[in-house]
Amino acid sequence: MxxxxxxxxxxxxxxxxxxxxxxxxxxxxxxxxxxxxxxTLTADEITVKRIMVVGEDGTTPRVVISNETRQHSGRLDGKDMPPRQRDAGIIFFNNTGEECGGLCFGVKKEDNTLYHGVYMTMDNYRNDQVIFIQNSETYRNGEREISRGININEYPAGALPLGAAIEKLKQIDSIKDPKEKEAQFNAFIEKDGPRRRLFLGRTENNNNGLFLTDSNGHPKLDLYVDKNGNPRIDVIDSTGHRKNILH
Structure with missing residues (x-):
């Protein structure tokens, strides 16, 4: 036993x-x-909701590919921005970890309106978009507004960096007096806001052509075919008066 x-x-x-x-x-x-x-991992096909490429430190982002739910909120001054709604796409970051551009796309429905957009953007250093390719479509009550083309913007010398600009806009938004809020916002745009310098493409009014502005963002020369098929070369003076030099 x-x-x-x-x-x-x-x-x-x-x-x-x-x-x-x-x-x-x-x-x-x-x-x-x-x-x-x-x-090295080699695979013929993968199915994921998010891919994040990081620097050699293993944490700082370089490229993020994601659906709209898991998309990176953006990164500014060495810190991730607060969570916010963003479209699916690809977000690019420079070697210091700051967001510097991307590719996004999505569809949104609100009541009787449908928005469809596809954008590729390039950012000014420590600021927002200065070059972007867009396809923007809005459908409402059987009618449509479409704008598609290439935009080139610029920020004035000495403009506030994006982080400081966001804080400034928060302060302006907290102003109770509507007239004072509007005055402060206009002053901010005049001093620190972006200026469109060039647009090449189709406008919401279905004018197709090249549209140029001065350093303050004021229209100066439009070369286009209007929605009725008429060719135009509009020269705009300092008062905003237009003259079609083809006639």
Missing amino acids: QTSDASMKRKFNFVFYYAIISTSVFLLFILSSFVLKDK
């Missing part, structure tokens, strides 16, 4: 330690499959 008990004990110990060792080896194998440091 004692011999039988000793034999059973040895068998139990063997099974017990075998289970521990085999489980440990299995877990090590599973973990190692997820840790591919300094290795």
Whole structure:
């Protein structure tokens, strides 16, 4: 009886330690499959909701590809921006981790209105978009507004960086007096806001052509075919008066 008990004990110990060792080896194998440091993963196809390419520090983003739910909120002055709604697409970051452009696309429905947009953007250093390619479509009550083309903007010398501009706009938005709020906002745009310098494409009025402005964003020369098919070259003076020099 004692011999039988000793034999059973040895068998139990063997099974017990075998289970521990085999489980440990299995877990090590599973973990190692997820840790591919300094290795290359090759696959024919992957299905994901988000991909994030980071710098050599392992944390600072360089490129984020994501659906609209998991999209990166953006990064400014070395910190991630607060969570916000963004479209699906690709967000680019420079080697200091600041957002510098991207590609986004999406559809939004509100009541009887449908918005469809596809945009590729390039940002001014420490500021917002200065070059962007757009396709913007709005459908409302059986009618449509479409704008598509290439925009080039610029910020005035000495304009507030984006972070400071956002804080300034928050202060303006907190002003109770509507007239004072509008005056402060207009002053901000005049001093620190972007100016459109060039648009090449179709406007919401279905004018197709090249539209140029001065350094303050005021229209100066429009070369286009209007919605009725008429060619025009409009020269705009400092008062806003237009003259079609083709007539």
